[in-house]
Amino acid sequence: MADFSIGELAKRTLTKVETIRYYERIGLLPEPARTEGNYRSYDRAQLGRLSFIRRARDLGFSIDQVRELLDLADQRDRSCEAVDVIARQHLAEVERKIADLTALRVELSDVLGGCQRGTVADCRIIETLAPAPA
Numbered sequence: 146m147a148d149f150s151i152g153e154l155a156k157r158t159l160t161k162v163e164t165i166r167y168y169e170r171i172g173l174l175p176e177p178a179r180t181e182g183n184y185r186s187y188d189r190a191q192l193g194r195l196s197f198i199r200r201a202r203d204l205g206f207s208i209d210q211v212r213e214l215l216d217l218a219d220q221r222d223r224s225c226e227a228v229d230v231i232a233r234q235h236l237a238e239v240e241r242k243i244a245d246l247t248a249l250r251v252e253l254s255d256v257l258g259g260c261q262r263g264t265v266a267d268c269r270i271i272e273t274l275a276p277a278p279a
Contacts, residue, residue, distance in 0.1 A: 149187040151177075158195045165195065173198055173212060206235055 155162045168174040174195060177185040187195075197218065201211045210231055217228050259269040 148189060149192060151185045151187070154187045154192060154195060157192060158199050160195060160199050168195070168198060171208065173208070173215065204235075205239060206231075210235060 149157070151162050151165055154160070155165060165174065169176055174191060177187050177191060180186050194215070197215065198211055201214060206214065213231055214228065217223065217225075217231075256270050256273050261267065261269070265271060
């Protein structure tokens with residue numbers, strides 16, 4: 146028995162209706178049952194699945210990674226080694242992004258530190274962003 150309209154599902158999971166429809170189109174969420182009026186109707190299992198998807202996306206997992214994690218979650222007797230591999234790969238990517246952002250922060254801080262607050266013609270920030278003369 147279905148319990149929720151798409152609007153209720155969206156509200157309970159803090160997910161936009163269009164995002165829910167997108168997840169259905171790409172197969173992350175199964176097509177829901179339909180009411181006699183042809184409205185989507187979701188049950189608690191779909192609520193749980195969407196909550197899983199939402200949390201994984203909030204943690205930065207890609208759609209493909211979420212798809213893999215969902216497939217693994219459906220195989221409850223399987224070793225969790227494959228889940229661990231996906232999570233470790235994602236962590237490595239997060240750490241790479243943090244390193245990139247840290248380097249960016251240092252560079253921007255250096256550029257801002259050299260700002261003399263004079264005219265734009267003498268602005269170190271503009272000078273740094275401008276292409277080198279050929």
